[in-house]
Amino acid sequence: MKKILLCMGLSALLAGCGGREKPLAEVVDEALARAERQVLLMAEKYGDREGRLPRTWENGEDVSSDSRWWCSGFFPGTLWYVYENSRDPRVLEYARMYTARVEREKYTTDNHDVGFMLYCSFGNGLRLTGDKSYEEVLLTGARSLATRFRPEVGLIRSWDHNRDRWQYPVIIDNMMNLELLLWAAGYSGDESFREMAVSHADKTMEYHYRPDFSSWHVVSYDTVSGKPHIRQTHQGFSDDSAWSRGQAWGLYGYTCMFRLTGEERYLQQARRIAAFLLNHPNMPEDGVPYWDFDSPEIPDTPRDASAAAIMASALIELSGFAEGAEADEYMAFAEKQIRSLASPEYTAPEGTNGDFILMHSTGAYPFSSEVDVPLTYADYYYLEALTRLKRSLQS
Template identity: 80%
Template sequence: MKKFLTYTLLGVLLAGCAGGGREPLETVVDKALAGAERQTLLMAEKYSAREGRLPRTWENGEDVSSDSRWWCSGFFPGVLWYVYENGRNPRVLKYARMFTARVEREKHTTDNHDVGFMLYCSFGNGLRLTGDKSYEEVLLTGARSLATRFKPEVGLIRSWDHNRDKWQYPVIIDNMMNLELLMWAADRSGDKSLRDMAVSHADKTLKHHFRPDFSSCHLVSYDTISGQPHLKQTHQGLSDSSAWSRGQAWGLYGYTCMYRLTGDARYLEQARGIAGFLINHRNMPADGIPYWDFDAPALASTPRDASAAAIMASALVELSGFVPAAEGERYMAFAEKQIRTLASPEYTAPAGENGGFILRHSTGAYPFSSEVDVPLTYADYYYLEALTRIKRRLQP
């Protein structure tokens, strides 16, 4: 499989060299990673003395930060770990440990589903790169905290506890991203129930969240007695019937990941279906960076979402290794287009600008006029993950 991937990527790389004098993909990746290190160090230095604070965005020329309770708290530590992985700079390692420690208390969080984002992106990458046993304890404790949100009668992990007058048991597509923590913990601890929860969640989400064209609604609320959906709608998309871009990317990434972890062919087919829906969508811009919702007007004034593109690119790179060669080449070609666009001056900020964030032009929650056309920590995180995955594949 690794030999196949190397040949596939080499073909994409050579095609890029021959077409229009473009820089080789390897050069694009190396330059992007070098720039990311410079920018991320500036961000880390800026926040190092702000005890307990983590960058969230940069809006109207001002820093917007959070404490560890915000669902995105694990992404900046994760950015530092990816930067360290690619550069092995001791200063970056120091900051990676510092900012990761700021998230540790979330291992006891039981009131939301984002523990996976918070801990696996930070402590998970830290454990992978350092083998620090104290990180393992944090992850195992966090997985057990996340597991308290699973209700056997429903078979899913509850996402939110608010709006109980409207939602009995709300589950959002984003939650697919938090299953990897449970799968890891099941493998490390031997507690099979954690794996069973993750598989049950993935199965019921596959059954009830997706439409025949492989697009996904954002939120499904389940009846707590029957365990069946009583409401399907959006919270952050254009409408209940639309395809909110980041939600589609969460689904693609989540089922690609679950296939890697289980080998279940149903998850692979789901990921392939989602990939086809996204790549071939009539409203996908030519540069590969989606509008904030695929059903939003395809206008120059419609905000894009660089975070959705970064998540999608990272997932496509991984998915390309699980499918036949020709299909894998299509996925890689699209991911390469997205990465080249994100690495361009249009989306990558010059050093010292953009509040220290790497990417520009992401959209958080457009319907609430929240974080529209701004940098976001998770855009940077999945961009660096995509770059890292491509770099690994290009290595002989």
Template identity: 65%
Template sequence: MKSKYIKSLDMICRPLCLYLILLGLTACSATRAQTNDTSVEATVDSALAFAEKQSLLLAKKYEKQHDQLPRTFQQDKDISSDSRWWCSGFFPGVLWLLYEAHPSAELLAYAKRYTQRVEREQYTTDNHDVGFMIFCSFGNGYRLTKDPHYRSVILTAAKSLSTRYDPAVGLIRSWDHNREQWQYPVIIDNIMNLELLLWAANQSEDSTYSAMVRSHADRTMQHHFRSDYSSYHVVSYDTLSALPHHKQTHQGFSDESSWSRGQAWGLYGYTYLYRETKDRRYLQQAQHIADYLLDHPHMPEDGIPYWDYDSPDIPNTPRDASAASIMASALVELSDFVDGELSHKYRDFAKLQITTLASPRYTAKLGENGGFILKHSVGAYPLHSEIDVPLTYADYYYVEALNKLKKKR
């Protein structure tokens, strides 16, 4: 019997096929008897083609703003940032991922140009986001070009990030502000930046990096997660005892709620930690998180989470396309690490999410949405920041998930 997610995938794929035919992007003539994979493959191809066109428009828009990078588009206004904003590496990363999918001189030139705008962040030591900034931009650039300068930048960034590790606490500090409330705050997002250190450990054969990663990942697994495998957003540690003194969900509905993007960060983080370390504890953690999310009673049928799974306003509250994109990218990879029905469960759900995101409900029309690919993401709902807008990291993990699905054929 088909799960409710596969039924929902059928419901989305069929109207999406008609939509794509009308646009002239693809011919989707699969019959009901054929596997969903036929429709999904067509969706992936057309979604990548659209993403390339839309992202090139965005690249050209910011071409003459020499130190600026796109951040969002809100109330018909472009919102940009310089490299200091934590999201600065995502748009260069989008361009690299699109270049990987469809190599062209134009994409390569823009990817290099926007990556260069982030280069100074290799020296960032005052926040943990150097991983996002540098590894999404220079990391993808080095993976695809093997440019030795990119390698040097990434290694410098890893050294910078490592300065935020305190061996007495065994974790990388996330933030330096609000010291009256937080002694040593660690946010679940920080699990994503460990990939930079793992790469540096492999490249430099410096075991201190991998030791930091293991300690941070293990202590996060111990203290960030509740018994049902949902996670807090922020855990602050006492600097003397190295034990948590305060736990909260700063960007969620309440301290005990499940903020959707935070859950997605954890899923993605422990998935790649298993890939890189082969430590089965991390695989088990990723599976527990995935099962919590996929079986959650407030997970919508189309796979796009509400901004918080415990929002009292469900279903009349914003969805978060960024959480769905991160989840989808993680689930495609996680499906390779498990067998049988569980593998199908994870990959089918990722396909559902991608098919929904590629539909007109979430994908912008060419030239609209400020040049961003996806609509309907949420930055920080309780802080009244970036609500129901496009966001660069939603686009980044969406394109990454598309590439992963394309490679699975």
């Protein structure tokens, strides 16, 4: 019976039970086609909900947000990736419409997520259309993000809450917002944007990482000395645990920093984080991590498809910066993750799952928030990973 169930679970990965593995290019093309159909259903559903953007689907109900929620840029970005692969004018129209819903966040100075909000939406739109009006949005957004950088600390402040506990909290997720600053430096010629991004990445590398190259989620810095006074894993199992999405944010962030700066130390950091992840004894066979690598309930605890999607996208890019067996290892692991995510185990049937693509992501398990649900950023990084893999296969 166990063999039968295992064979059924791998049905999307193999041409038939015990048969030939489906060619990767075919897996990618089919996944992109399914994603396009699902994303169009979502776009149509929210089309007349002025200012609203999909967030998740929970207990059989849509959960949406306005542009203020940190995830607001991901659905527009997903549409841009679908358009990049299909060139469907309907998708382009939707991508522009939903991107416009996020524009006001260019003035946001009260959180660090401006990069997520604007670069995933307007950044991809600019890349694909060259629309000059998008440049102003991105530059204004970068200037807003830069207001959260404090030179005496050398980092971009993440959160403003819990001031009785944290003096200057910085979360590992913040590595994902540096791409906006580096774009702004290149576009405007203002090197202060680059200096902020490099300072943030360097101090995060110094203080956020443990000797095994896992990371804490939150490090709060003393505003006088600029040194850490608290290290915690706010969304993980414990302060000493490896929260899976946090590890993925770091892998992606340092891979991106190497691409944009050429600084070898960022490549080395990405390689070390990758080694921690790929060799972790609690990494499941299908490459889709549990929500925390140190959860005492493994294997009977939720997965996080969003962590797998972020990892896969980062590993595909990182493989292009490595050589030989190392490059092959990164690409092989990303391929395994993509095959898993594209299977019925994680990809929802069309018209189900609230019209999200992927199932089984976990937002904040310790707070019973968004547990084993679809998440908009899981879909975004999955589409990005598929797009990167398609490019790689065609090169």
